Amino acid sequence: MITLHVYLTPKPGQYEALKSKINDPWISTMSKQPGFVQAAMLTQFDDESSEDIEVISYWESEELRLEWVARPIHDEVFASIMDLAETISPTVKTVSNTWNI
DSSP states (O other): OEEEEEEEEEOTTOHHHHHHHIIIIIIHHHTTSTTEEEEEEEEOOTTOOOOOEEEEEEESOHHHHHHHHHSHHHHHHHHHHHHHEEEEEEEEEEOOOOSOO
16 A cells, blocks of 8 residues: 655645645545545644645555546646645655554
């Protein structure tokens, strides 16, 4: 299993809009893809001022994740994320242990 971590910094004033577009259409469409396991959106704790967002998606394999990325629907749903984010930084990691997933 692998994870894709996508670190996003919203454009000024676009934090709520970005969170909304992460939920739908991006993750809602991603969750229907072969090999998708689950996803989580991480935001700062209540007392922190940063608006940075991290989205972690779990995939059965890197091959299945790359198949999703190669589909035209990926670019279509991710376009709204690119419009609302100032920076986007992805990292793929291998899952070496899991607990209660």
